[in-house]
Amino acid sequence: MPDAYAETSRTDLRRLVTDFTTERIVPYLEEWEERGQLPRELHREAAEIGLLGIGFPDSLGGSGGDLIDVVVMTEAMLEAGASGGVISALFTHGISLPHVIDEHDRRLLAGDVAGADHLAETIIRPTLAGEMICSLGVTEPDGGSDVARLRTKAERSGDEWSVTGAKTFITSGVRADRVVTAVRTPESGEGAAGITLMVLDPTSPGYAPPRALAKMGWWCSDTAELSFDAVPVSDRDVLGLGEGFGSLARHFVTERVSIAVTAYATAQRSLDLALSWARDRETFGRPLITRQTIRHTLVDMHRRTEVARTYTRTIAARHADGEQLAVEAALAKQTAVEAAEFVVDRAVQIHGGMGYMREMEIERHYRDVRVLGIGGGATEVMTDLVARLLGY
Numbered sequence: 001m002p003d004a005y006a007e008t009s010r011t012d013l014r015r016l017v018t019d020f021t022t023e024r025i026v027p028y029l030e031e032w033e034e035r036g037q038l039p040r041e042l043h044r045e046a047a048e049i050g051l052l053g054i055g056f057p058d059s060l061g062g063s064g065g066d067l068i069d070v071v072v073m074t075e076a077m078l079e080a081g082a083s084g085g086v087i088s089a090l091f092t093h094g095i096s097l098p099h100v101i102d103e104h105d106r107r108l109l110a111g112d113v114a115g116a117d118h119l120a121e122t123i124i125r126p127t128l129a130g131e132m133i134c135s136l137g138v139t140e141p142d143g144g145s146d147v148a149r150l151r152t153k154a155e156r157s158g159d160e161w162s163v164t165g166a167k168t169f170i171t172s173g174v175r176a177d178r179v180v181t182a183v184r185t186p187e188s189g190e191g192a193a194g195i196t197l198m199v200l201d202p203t204s205p206g207y208a209p210p211r212a213l214a215k216m217g218w219w220c221s222d223t224a225e226l227s228f229d230a231v232p233v234s235d236r237d238v239l240g241l242g243e244g245f246g247s248l249a250r251h252f253v254t255e256r257v258s259i260a261v262t263a264y265a266t267a268q269r270s271l272d273l274a275l276s277w278a279r280d281r282e283t284f285g286r287p288l289i290t291r292q293t294i295r296h297t298l299v300d301m302h303r304r305t306e307v308a309r310t311y312t313r314t315i316a317a318r319h320a321d322g323e324q325l326a327v328e329a330a331l332a333k334q335t336a337v338e339a340a341e342f343v344v345d346r347a348v349q350i351h352g353g354m355g356y357m358r359e360m361e362i363e364r365h366y367r368d369v370r371v372l373g374i375g376g377g378a379t380e381v382m383t384d385l386v387a388r389l390l391g392y
Contacts, residue, residue: 004317010072013054017076020049026081029220033364036212037175037222038089040133046090047130055094060101061125066320067254070094071261071313078265079272081361084368085218087262092172093127095255096136096180099197099247100124103239118236123178123199135176137167137200137226138248147182147248148192152228154183161185161233163200166226173224174210176202181228182244195244199237206231217367252377256329257316259376263336264308266369267343271301273362274347277354288350297346304339312336327389330382337373344369 004010024045032038046052055070056062074087100123107116126132140150152165163183173179178199185196200207210224239247275298278289288294312332319325344366348355355362373379 004068005072005313010069013069013072014076016049017051017073018080020046020051021077021080021082025077025086029081029083029086032220033083033085034219036219038086038220040130040175042090043130043133045130047128052091052093052130053128056097056101056128060104060120061128067257067316068320070258071316074258074261075265075268078262079269081269083218083220083364084262084266084372085221088171088218089221092136092176093134094258095171095251096134097124097127098251098254099136099180099239100134100199102247102250103197103243106240115236127178132177133172133175135170135172135179137170137173137179137181139167139169141166141168141225148195148245150182150184150195152181152183154185154196154198154233156187157230157232160235161198161238163198163228163231163233164206165228168225169213170210170224170226172222173226174212174222176210176224178202179226180239182248185241187241192245193242195248196241197239197244197247198233199239200228200231200233204231204233215371217364217369217371253319253325253329255376256333256382257312257319259372260308260312260329260332260336261316263333263340263369263372264305264312266365266372267301267305267308267336267340270340270344270347270362270365271298271305273365274298274301274350277351281352294350297350301343301346304342308332308336308339327386330377330386333372333376334379334382337369337379340369340372 024042043052050063051073053062054065054073055067058064077087100119104116104119104124123132123134127134138147138150140152152163152167154161154163163181165183167181170179178201181198181200183196183198184194186194202210206229208227208229210226213223213225215223278294278298279287281288315325315328315332347362348366351360351362354360357363377385
């Protein structure tokens with residue numbers, strides 16, 4: 001069977017991403033970490049060479065390709081020295097824009113060309129061109145994974161909507177130009193049926209200045225707490241009344257596969273760093289790698305990383321072929337996160353005291369990897385979801 005990940009076009013993509021990361025990200029990453037966010041110029045630069053639009057249709061300003069291409073890009077960027085925070089901040093639109101595109105396509109099918117054009121020209125194209133940052137706002141201060149019980153509400157106010165509530169842990173929420181926000185619309189019913197996605201403009205009245213949150217890791221990925229007090233939203237920025245929960249659930253597979261890729265690619269980078277250190281570092285007159293316990297640890301790190309990569313790549317390829325794989329995506333996320341947590345921990349141990357120093361890259365990966373078992377559905381929630389889907 002041909003290896004889709006080794007096709008010439010994807011080999012070229014990997015090379016392009018590696019060069020971009022080496023030249024435009026790695027030299028400045030420490031500065032961005034200290035600043036707490038990425039520069040907007042990086043979005044524009046990534047868009048200019050087609051990276052920002054990978055996985056999105058070229059008819060809407062994207063670069064085409066599918067989930068396999070996204071996997072290749074993510075692997076290459078992390079393995080060349082980028083961080084999970086860079087992936088999170090630079091590609092935030094990967095979890096927000098699909099909902100806008102779905103509504104765009106629905107409007108076209110319904111003959112609402114003007115409504116579809118509005119979304120394309122004011123949100124989709126500017127975001128893929130790196131001119132706009134589009135975030136997703138779901139999590140609330142008193143609830144995370146229980147999306148169906150969110151409290152932010154939208155009510156009719158004349159010929160528009162009025163949104164009141166709060167969101168937290170919103171990736172790129174400080175810099176966002178638009179936030180695809182999950183709200184409760186009473187007209188649509190209770191529970192999951194009452195969830196609608198609306199596009200909020202941070203410059204609107206009632207939209208409070210975002211509060212930047214200080215985090216353990218992903219320092220260069222700005223994360224915000226948002227507050228809304230009767231923020232106006234027009235009908236053309238409503239992404240399907242009562243369709244929000246279904247849209248979120250539909251795209252969870254891609255999000256969880258993407259997190260899995262970030263996890264095993266971080267593990268691979270950490271393994272590479274540990275291997276290099278073990279070969280160069282001498283203890284008691286001999287290279288560290290001559291110690292059997294170190295070699296065996298490196299093998300275990302390799303095994304776990306390879307298993308996570310092989311399984312996740314397989315699920316990504318099947319999903320790209322049209323399969324709906326809720327169980328498999330959750331398991332891929334768990335498998336890869338467990339591998340990353342183990343590998344990064346062992347890599348720090350192999351570095352010894354230097355692994356605990358801020359000047360070392362491995363220290364950043366150790367902090368960054370911790371969030372992967374929380375975001376996109378906590379590990380415990382994933383386990384319970386899989387149990388229910390399998391009928392256990």
